[in-house]
Amino acid sequence: MLPAVPDRAVDELGRTEGGPETLGLLVRDQHTRRLLLLRAVLDAAESAGPGVCPAAALARLREDWALLEEAERLEPSAHRRGRPYRDGPVSGRPDGSVPVSEGPRGSVPVSEGPRGSVPVSEGGAVPGNRPPPSPVRALLLHPLTGPWARDTLRALRSGTGPLTGRDTREPARALAHFGSLAAVAAARAGVSYAVRLTAHDGVLTLPSLGALRTGGPGSGETEVAVVHRRGRLTLRRPGEADVVVRLQSGAGAWSEAAAWTSAYTLPGLVLDSAAVPLDDLDPYRTARGGPRPDTLSGPAVLDEADRKHWLHTWSGTAAALGLGGERRLAEAVTLLRCLVPLAAPPGSVPGGAGGSCSGTRREAFGAVLSSAPATATVFAATLVHEIQHTKLAALSEMMTLHHAGPEARHFAPWRPDPRPYDNLLQGAYSHLALADFFQRSALAATLPTLRDAAWAEHARYQAQVGAVLPALVGSGDLTVRGRKFVDRMVEVYERLAEQPPPRGHAARATAYVQAARALWTRRHAPGE
Structure with a gap:
């Protein structure tokens, strides 16, 4: 049963505000919807015929979910006493089955607040920290997991009727990305494993960790063997030297290999608040294949100079938000979970009129897409603008x-x-x-x-x-x-x-x- 919206929350949101309870209500509802969406993906894969979801893809999905379940079983001890490690690869159950619960198979409980967030008081102060979310929950509730789940569900359902010219390989390709999510969550939880993942178009993305380049665009599929032991990932490709990647706390993973690019995060807006990913790697960070709003450009890939510019601008954003009212800073701390950099609009003059664009996506709750901001004040206004869209879109799903x-x-x-x-x-x-x-x-x-x-x-x-x-x-x-x-x-x-x-x-x-x-x-x- 999804929660009702009290009149107090309607009043607060109508005033473009929202206290901790109201914002928490939006977050919890979105998290519940995300878990229901994931359940729908799993059900659709199970019920799709082999022409849509081949037996090999379905078996792999079950194995990936079993790995996710293993990570969740280790989560309580990992978060209370430090992360234990188990030696030996993880396998699925003998019959390949996945248990069904009230949420998705092997469901993860819905968090009390946003991913990695700290509740914010009416005055914008940040009280004591809450424990970090489990690795499983963090990945499943991450903003950019939403677009993947939505696209995968559409691919599975659209293939159940007569063929309409869609690529029949798309469902299996979309489901393969779930293997990367499961591998990351299990590594974060301390599970030792050996799995095989698939790189597409020359890139294997491990959400929140980074990406491995396996070739150029259009290079097709490449199988990558991934072994995790004690915080160290070994990525193996045929005919290539192993790439060793070491997990970093929170987000990102370090490797000396030139083929590896680590995920990048910006520090929390305020002291003790969660770091914010600046994600230019996730393959689902912008709309794939469908129409793009005419006000948005395409995704950007950042170099070191770009990251420094973002960090410089970001460092003044909290002060600029606070100048416009503490509640603007408070709602950004509570709701902003990910930034997706966009390219500058075509024909624009950097720093000039029309030189920036931004947006949100209903299926990526907590993510803001933006081209590089000129100043902290400009970016603070961008966040105010886009977070209102986030709030109203979430409310509109509830009532x-x-x-x-x-x-x-x-x-x-x-x-x-x-x-x-x-x-x-x-x-x-x-x-x-x-x-x-x-x-x-x-x-x-x-x-x-x-x-x-x-x-x-x-x-x-x-x-x-x-x-x-x-x-x-x-x-x-x-x-x-x-x-x-x-x-x-x-x-x-x-x-x-x-x-x-x-x-x-x-x-x-x-x-x-x-x-x-x-x-x-x-x-x-x-x-x-």
């Missing part, structure tokens, strides 16, 4: 806010095209949080140049939200609780209006919105 259809007919001053009602609500919600963030930043800033820049941003976002609130409030498609949510948004907008920006900024923002509306009307008004 129905409206019954509006998908017709794209609404004006939004931040977009040139008509928007469906749900997209309008999402955009207004994130822009309202930015209006609040920049107003607080302006009021807290001591340098005139920073204060002026913050007022300019606040005025623009406030004017944009004001332009669309009538369409949101006036909709007859809102549910009772959806109207309650939108009413709280209106309250925030009115509160912000009590401290208006300097006249020049307000006038320019109003003129901007009016010009955007006039252009939109010429392009999209009926009869035009």
Whole structure:
């Protein structure tokens, strides 16, 4: 039974806020949904015919899950007294069966809070640490495991009907990635094993550890023998020297081999908070094969200079978030679990207008995708923006806010095209949080140049939200609780209006919105 959403949480989220209990509710619900999704993947693999999921792929899946179960059995002692190691490879049960429980086969209990997170108080302070999650849970609930599970389920289900031109090898290839997840979780738990994994297109990715290059793009599949003993992985390929990789605490793994690239993490936003992966390796970090939102670029692969730039910008992000209100920092600490670097948009000028892009994915709860930010302040605003999308998307899965259809007919001053009602609500919600963030930043800033820049941003976002609130409030498609949510948004907008920006900024923002509306009307008004 998924939890109900109390009115208090609806009020908090409608105000673009969210205390520890409310944010924890969103996290727990998303974790439950993730485990149910994994169960669905396993059920789909079991029920798919050999034309979709060959017997060898199904047997391998069962072995991988048995390895995951072994890691989970060792977890309690590993986290209380240090990680024990067992010698000898791990095998599945004699009949190849996998037990079924109330969650996924060999299910992992849902954590009390986000992966590796520390609960945050109303004032943004971070109280005492909680124990780290088990290696199994950390991998299964990691944001980028979600896109893999969704894509795998689609591949398994789409192949059950008549062939539609899809690659019939895709289900087996997707299931093979689960072997990498199981191998990483077992290594983190201290299980000794010997398994065979498959590299695709010249890369074998071990999530949270790193990636092994086995060839160039388009080089097909390569079998890699993987042996783990006492924190040391040995990766063996035919005709190549062994690559020895040593696990590091938390994330990443070190090797002197040039073919190995370690996963990279940024330090926690605040003291004692979890490190944040900056993941440019996971094959599921961006949409695969399907349409990409027109505002997003493709994935980036970082070099050392890129990582230094990200680290430099990241080091000032917490302070910039705090300037716009402690709750903005608190929600980032609680909800942000992974960053995915994107390439700069085509034709953009780095550091200039249009030189960045960002986004979130519903199936990757806790991940923010972003091109390299120009400054800490810019990135803080990006996080505020994207975390609102994360919150509202999670809430929308727990309760129905409206019954509006998908017709794209609404004006939004931040977009040139008509928007469906749900997209309008999402955009207004994130822009309202930015209006609040920049107003607080302006009021807290001591340098005139920073204060002026913050007022300019606040005025623009406030004017944009004001332009669309009538369409949101006036909709007859809102549910009772959806109207309650939108009413709280209106309250925030009115509160912000009590401290208006300097006249020049307000006038320019109003003129901007009016010009955007006039252009939109010429392009999209009926009869035009």
